[in-house]
Amino acid sequence: MNLRKRAISGIMLAGSMVVMCAIADAASTVSAEAVAVVADTRTDLATDGTAGVVAQLNQINTDIVEMAAAGIEHSQTILVASADEEAQAVEDTDTLENASVVQNEAASIEESAQIESEEDGTAQDAGTTEDIQETVEENATDIENTENTETENTEETENIENAEDAGNTENTEDAEWQNRLMADVDEFLYVRASGDADAEIIGKLYKGDVADVVESGDTWTHVVSGDVDGYVNNDYCVSGEDALAYAQENVETEAQVNTNGLRVRNEASEDASVITAVSEGTTLTVDTDAEAEDGWVAVKYKGQTAYVSADYVTTELALGEAVTIEEEKAALAKKAEEEAAAKAAQTTETSTVQNASVSASYDDVTLLAALIQCEAGNECYEGQLAVGAVVMNRLRSGAYPSSISGVIYQSGQFPPAGQGMVASIAANGPKSSCVQAAQQALGGSDNTGGATCFSRASSGRAGVVIGNHVFY
Template identity: 45%
Template sequence: MRFNKKVIGSMTVLSSLCVMTTVAAMTNNGEDTLAKYKNNKVVTVAYTESNRGRAGKGLNVSRTSLENKKDTNATIKVQGYEAVGEKIKGVLQELKLSDEEKEWTDALMPKVEDFLLVRADANQDAQVVGKLYKGSKATVVEKGEQWTKISSGNVQGYVRNDMCYFGLDALNYASQNCETVAISKTEGLRVRSTQDTNAEVTKVLATGESIQVDRGTQTNDEWVAVKVNDATNFVSKQFVDVKIKTNVGITLEEEAAAARAAEEAKKKEEEAAAKKAKADNSVRQESSSPKATSQKAAPARTQGSSLAASSNDVTLLAALIQCEAGGESYECQLAVGAVVVNRVQSGYADGTLYGVIYQRGQFGPAMTGKLERTLAKGPSATSIRAAQEALSGVDNVGGVKNFRDVSSSSYSGHVIGGMVFF
């Protein structure tokens, strides 16, 4: 028999993933015993927006269907939703799983705080071949009574059933513990302040760019609620794919390689920091020596035409300034802002602040994700002040449109702090 979705009050009854051969509807606050149904499977489940999961009621009734052989006198109490048993009463509609639920019918997630070991065979003493860290999703290849064979990433092996969530339980766990994102399917997707195509644009997404979904906010059928700087905004549902972000399993070899790569990256970062500190010290020494008079002096400030900018433009420019010169002086931060404004005024990219900052191959933080992380946390007050002054038309670099770290550049130009502007 097939099942269909049926709404009762604010709850939607869902079918079990197990196949049931007989079905009966019971009224609100009614009760019956399992004895009537003998050993047939019984389901008492509900889906609510607050719980976002399936819940069972009554002695020995689990969250999914079960075959009760121990206590045939157990009472099933119905609290505002239907219990499904043997005899058919009333009209039943066909129950269907959503597309998202269908994707999780053969899925599994570890029930751990750190990681779950994946073994080569279905026993506790078998060789460990990989790990499923918290938030990892695996595909069930074959489920046994105590162990399940899984596949996830490059890991294939066995995990203990009692350490895992399966099917819709895995989906419910992922919904509550993993980040959900909306991925743009089009270039220049506008994020808006309200569910209205005429509402203020608060952010623009490139194709493939993702943004965090706000699952706690209700929307109509045409919009998806998302987070922009901790504020709830909205994107058109037809232009995004909504996905729960999960990881995959990792082999022991992959984990060892990742550890080596992390150690190497840390070493390179420390070497780069030491090199920059040495270069900065060299610049300071040169600026205080007599021969420094031959060095190009930073130009005096000039007041040019201002650039029309929204509060979001200010925040975006301030975030870039913080990424590029957060550890430098205010004058250096202002200079970075002036370079960006000079490019906009000169028609770079599409002549917009967003276009200039996200122009391919120009500003590293915009390409690596560092800019988005800074936007999420919010730029510093100093960077915001520098952005506001630069957008007002103040220029302390003489109209130049480029900059580099002094330590990594052979360009001649105006040196401000550890950066050269040319």
């Protein structure tokens, strides 16, 4: 009997150890799975929010308890089964008694394990709740920081874009001028066939002309402009940004009209009066001295500042190109032909008509003679008479003042009168030929065909050419 009791005690001790090992394994498994679930819970926080996390925690608690209980029950079943098999060799009374003891011990172990599991779960729940709270706060902070960063980035982007827009035109223009060159001269700069002061002159780069740089040198630069391909002396040139600044200061800006019927207004407003309308392709000179008006371009029109809509014009510098020697010769020849044609339209045949004489005082004669001397004192007598005839034709026309002195001193008509030269000569006495021409003009002689104006014959104006003037 004692041997049997000892055997049963040994079995119970072994069973207790099996139960404890099973509980430990179950706890480890539960702990590992709980960690995984917590990780999933943190992931769910971003999508399901706090409510989802609480639900996950409740589920975790339930699963932990059930898993621990299942592990204990499974160990107990194994222990009871083993005890039943061993108890077959002992008496029925002793077996039942020992089995009851084992069951009581297993129940006690189960209760302790359950309490320990609940305490661990509670601690884990508390730790998980704190972790979740920290995660929520961190996420809220991250979201706020992200919004602030996005706002700052948006503002910075807008500032950068505005700066880029403001500087795009300038940067593009600067880039275009990096390989450009202009002649810093009063009239023109020779372009030679090679980089040598004695090389053949093949063209001219006039003031306001621009050239593209092919190759820069210490003394000479190889350039191309128009049909000219040659070399210019660096001492008389500016390039790059200096060339751009030079162009902006010395070259006019033009506005090319891009639509038909563009209205030219006297003010920068759609309600302003319309001066005229211009057709597509018309080129207007920009008035760079006028104050800039948003949406409008100030232009020069018939001596005054006018405005056109900026939406319908393209503005650019009126840059020229170099000309070859052959091109310049051809241009000079064409100009000579035009001047010859203009002179051909002038007549040199004069006929003198006799108009009614005009009574005049000595002072009127002297004053007219002084004007004749100022305007044609060194010309032939016919030229002097013609100047006197113009004054008398104005007096007779009724469109000018009704006195000789009034005609001569009319504002803006005879510069020598306004400059005091006429009065000076009259005071000192005009020369005799001019006095004679004045008297004949007052007597009614007119060799201009009734002209009331005159200018230099070289002007090309059609009319009657007498001496160095054309009368019309």
